[in-house]
Amino acid sequence: MELVSMFIAAVLINNIVLTKFLGMCPFLGVSKKMSSAVGMGVAVIFVIFGASLISYALYYLVLVPLHLEYMQLITFILVIASFVQFVEMVIKKYSPSLYKALGVYLPLITTNCTVLYVAQQNITEQYSLIETIVNSIAVPAGFLMVLVIFAAIRERLESADIPECFKGNPIALVCAATMALAFSAFAGLV
Amino acid sequence: MQVFYAILFGVVLGGIYAGLYYMNHKTPVPKGCENLKADCEGCKVTSCEMHPSHNIKETNHD
Secondary structure, X not given: OHHHHHHHHHHHHOOOOOOOOOOHHHHHHOOOOHHHHHHHHHHHHHHHHHXXXXXHHHXXXXXXXXXXXXXXXXXXXXXXXXXXXXXXXXXXXXXXXXXXXXXXXXXXXXXXXXXXXXXXXXXXXXXXXXXXXXXXXXXHHHHXXXXXXXXXXXXXXXXXXXXXXXXXXXXXXXXXXXXXXXXXXXXXXX | OHHHHHHXXXXXXXXXXXXXXXXXXXXXXXXXOOOOOOOOOOOOOOOOXXXXXXXXXXXXXX
């Protein structure tokens, strides 16, 4: 039950984009089309899940026994960058259709601070392995949900009659702020 | 000894990244995916490789 609460909290209450303001670059840059938003969101789930598990294992199996905890930041950055390169290579070689759908978003994810945040959070909150797995799926799932909602709003904004000075990113940021306010109503849900 | 382990660990991780980067760039891109581009409109981070400013061709003003 606690894991379910944790999942709901990570998706709705402590949403990474709307409460921590992380991952704003893809949130604004890749939210104009629904198909792009879904592709980016799925790729982020895959990369965060894989990179978090590897980071978790490296921290507890290598860094802690060798008393090198102070190297966790550089370790996690290199793990994320290496994992993205590896995933891109494998997808290129074995699944061209998947590469066509997700490949273009993989390099963008390397610079997505959400990935590093989740890897760090799993360590600083001292999560167990099962909690790490749940958190590594829930946080990017929240990112995907918000990205899809935001893409739907932006698609409708394209045909809306709005003042010239608000077109583009200004109205998108107003919508993001309104979404953040709406999501704050979930506080206290679990 | 701890410093030695730290340096060794950093070098190993850096080496793994460099190796994977090299192998990834050596892997041929599948047919039909040569000119894939993200629909990123660009934020204000001009150092990002996806920023549209990198696609502007230099023009000769003379």
